[in-house]
Amino acid sequence: xxxxxxxxxxxxxxxxxxxxxRDKVKITSNPGETFLDRMIALVEGxxxxxxxxxxxxxxxxxxxxxxxxxAVITLQPFAIYxxxxxxxxxxxxxxxxx
Numbered sequence: 001x002x003x004x005x006x007x008x009x010x011x012x013x014x015x016x017x018x019x020x021x022r023d024k025v026k027i028t029s030n031p032g033e034t035f036l037d038r039m040i041a042l043v044e045g046x047x048x049x050x051x052x053x054x055x056x057x058x059x060x061x062x063x064x065x066x067x068x069x070x071a072v073i074t075l076q077p078f079a080i081y082x083x084x085x086x087x088x089x090x091x092x093x094x095x096x097x098x
Contacts (some may be wrong), residue, residue: 079086
């Protein structure tokens with residue numbers, strides 16, 4: 001076995017050169033009707049049911065997202081009630097403080 005300098009580190013036997021010659025191949029199938037095209041279509045159209053762990057994870061993440069949003073939304077009313085000064089955070093949607 002010999003290895004090419006800086007190659008893909010795949011051993012290649014000297015008896016099998018990289019390029020033997022130019023062969024012509026005639027493709028007899030219509031575009032989109034080959035075996036690989038049918039396999040790709042099967043994989044793309046495949047749908048599976050969610051596992052119980054995936055359902056539980058979705059419920060957990062949804063609940064934590066709702067809790068986070070409630071906590072963030074209530075920050076400004078608590079700040080107004082306590083009388084603490086607020087800095088206005090400006091974004092593309094306008095001013096977020098009163």
